[in-house]
Amino acid sequence: MSDELRVAEHYHHGDLLHAIESAFRQSGKALSDMRIEDLADIDEFHIGGRQATDQVLGQRMLSEQDHLLDIGCGLGGACRYMADRYRCRVTGIDLTQTYIDTGNTLCSWVNLAQQVELVAGSALAMPFEAARFSGAYMLHVGMNIEDKAQLCAEVHRVLTPGASFTLYDVMQEKPGALLYPVPWATDASTSFVSSREDYIKHLEHAGFEISFVKNHAHFAMDYFQSEKKRVKAMGGRGLLGLHTLMQEEHPVKVRNMMQGLQHGFIAPVEINAIKVK
Template sequence: MSKEKDVSNHYLHGDLLKAIETALPKLGKTTDSITIEDLAPIDEFHIGGRQATENFLSQLNFSDKEHLLDIGCGLGGASRYISNKYNNRVTGIDLTDEYITTGNTLSTWLNLHNQVNLHQGSALSMPFQDESFDGAYMMHVGMNIENKTQLFKEIFRVLKPGTSLGVYDVMQNNDGDLIYPVPWASNKNTSYLAQPGQYKTALQEAGFVVTKDNNRRDFALDFFKALREKTEANGGPPPLGLHTLMQESTADKIKNMIHNITEGYIAPVEIISHKT
C-alpha cells in the first residue's frame, strides 16, 4: 500500500456525512439553517480551530479578487471561511475522498458551492496548470508528507509570481520520542515531522522567499486548556467537534498531542513566504 493511501486511510471515518447530519437536530439546526459558525468546531481540523485560522490568514493579506489554493483542505472549512468572509474563490485539494465529498456537500448547504471547489488528489502532483492561483495556504498538512521540497516545488509551480504561501503545520521542536496516536498519525509510519529550519530550507529550494515564522506553542497549550475547561463545564463535548472526525480515538490523540507539545517535542508553527 502506498504512503498516500496509508495517510488517506488514517483519516477515513466511514460515514462522516451521516454523523454530521445526525448532530444537526442537537444543534437545533437543519441543512437549510446551518451556518459557518455552527460548523467551525468540526470544520477546522487544526490546533486552535477558527481562532488559529483568523490569526494565520490575517498575515497573508489576500484580496477579495484572488483565486486561492487550499492545500490539504480536509473538509474545506478554511476555504468556506475565507470565501464567506472575503468573497474569494477557493480551490481545495486533499487525499481523503470522504473529506472531499462531505466538504462539497457542506459547501452546498451553505450556498458556497459556486465559490468553493474541493478536489481529491495529491499535493505532490496537482491537476492544476502552471501559475493558476493568486495565493495558497496549508494548515496541518506537512506532517503527512515526507518530501517537503517536492511539495513546495509543486506549490511554487501553480502559483503566480508575486503571490504568498502560508504554512501552519505541527513541526518538530526538539528531539524526543513522540507518543502516538496523534491526530495526524496512528504511529510514526505516516508521521513526517520536520523542524522549522528544514521547512524553510525546502521552501527556499523550491524558489520561495521566507519572510516570517512564528512558533505558536503557548497559544496551543492555552487553546487546549480552554477547550478542556469548556468541555467539563458543559458536561461533555458539543454535538459537532473533533470527536466527530476522530471518533473513539479522540481522547487518546488529543492527550498525546498535548503531552508532546508540553514536553517540547512539537509545536504548531506559522511560516509565511512569497514567490517573487
C-alpha cells in the same frame, strides 16, 4: 500500500456526512439554516481551530479577484471561512475522498458551492495548471508528507509570481519521541514531522523567500486550557467536534499530542513565504 494511501486510510470515516447531519438535526436546527459558524468545531482540524485560522490567515489583504489554494483542505472549513470573509474563490485539495465528498456537500448547504471547489488529489502532483493561484496555505498537513522538497516545488509551480504561501504545521522543535496514535497518524509510518529549518531549506530551494516564522506553542497551550474549561462548563463535548472525525481514538490521540507539546518536542509553527522566482 503507499504512504498516501495509508494517510487517506487514517482519515477515512465510514459515514461522515450522516454523522454531521444527524448531530446538526439533534441540535434542533434545520439544514437550511446552517451557517459556517455552526461547523467551526468540526471544520478546523488543526491546533487552535477557527481561532488559529483567523490568526494565521485572517490578516491577508484579499479581494473578490483572488483565487486561493488550500493544500490538505480536509472538510474544507478554512476554504469556506476564507470565501465567506473575503468573497474570493478557494480551491481545496485533499487525499481523503470522504472528506472531499462531505466537504462539497457542506459547501452547498451553506451556499458557498459557487466560490469553493474541493478536489481529491495529491499535493505532490496537483491537477492544476501553472500560475493558477494568487495565494496558498497549508494547515497541519506537512506532518503527513515526507517529500517536502516536491511539495514546495509543486506549490511554487501553481502560484503566480509574488504570491504568498502560508504554512501552519506541527514541527519538531527539539529531539524527543512522540507517542502514537496522534491526530495526524496512527503510527510513525505516516508521521513526517520536520523542523522549521527543514521547511525553510526546501522553500528557499523551490524559489520562495521567507518573510517570517512564528512559534505558536504558547497559543496552543492557552487554547487547550480554554477548550478544557469550555467543555467542562458545557457539561461535556458538543454534538459536533473533532471527536466526530477521530471517533473513539480522539482522547488518546489528543493526549499523546499534548504530551509532545508539553515536553517541547513539537509545536505549531507558522511560516510565511513569498514566490520570488
